[in-house]
Amino acid sequence: MQDPETTLRQHDLPVTAQRLAVLRAVAHHPHATADDLAEQVRQEIGAISRQSVYNVLNVLTDKGIIRRIQPAHSPARYEDRVGDNHHHLVCRSCGQTEDVCCAVGAAPCLHAHDQHGFQIDEAEVIYWGTCPACQRKSRS
């Protein structure tokens, strides 16, 4: 990832303090929620409205600058690792989220046998399990 200002200008987005800070927060805290990111941004620039956090996350997601994932039982999470078709591994008990390389290949998984006449454009995979920390906790 290049610097946030360049990224914004390349996508014809006016550069604002809020956008820069949100973009930096996403880069430094992969898989964070909107709330997590708002906290980070406040530590960096003092204040931001909840609506602006959502505005910025939405526009960045629409432009493909960041990616939104929405696992069950969790608010949406964001990351700046886009375009590499990676998947996620989520802890059922604490929500910890890790990246997982696509199991099948580069632009993969798209083969559900083209079923039901759908035009498939993405295969989203979430692996559910228990993270090492939660395994230890439940054994004790």
Next chain:
Amino acid sequence: MQDPETTLRQHDLPVTAQRLAVLRAVAHHPHATADDLAEQVRQEIGAISRQSVYNVLNVLTDKGIIRRIQPAHSPARYEDRVGDNHHHLVCRSCGQTEDVCCAVGAAPCLHAHDQHGFQIDEAEVIYWGTCPACQRKSRS
């Protein structure tokens, strides 16, 4: 699926009109939302509280009698086809949901290379695309 009353008794659940009706509604309307199901139940038995619909769906899900799926941008959906590790194909524009046999095999997909020390128990796959009806609409 056997009859709802037997199912409830087998799982030591007291048999109530609400549970029977919700279970029947799930069986007749796969991938329906809690709201959809509440509507169905009301047509069948006249009335049910919102809380009861959720209570019943939760207890049935906990017992493994039904399954809950939670695609992004949609409230939770329920089905009584459990234990066969099938996946789903969801239309991005209208939400239509279809079953898809597991792409890899019977107890499949569980191989994310056991990454990050997680103990993986499920690989959830959602294929995203456009259903035939929405394809037609967007072409015209």
Next chain:
DNA sequence: GTACAGTTTTAGACTTTGTCAAATTAATGA
């Protein structure tokens, strides 16, 4: 059949996550 104990159901308030709309403020380009 009754009565009792333990569950379920109900109603209503509440929480979380996110959106909408109008007024204010800030960024860009001339």
Next chain:
DNA sequence: TCATTAATTTGACAAAGTCTAAAACTGTAC
């Protein structure tokens, strides 16, 4: 710098679901 355009803020609102306490019901023991 000014005008134009776009972004930010504020506050209300919405959807989906949970929490709680009171009322109603189910299963079981007499």
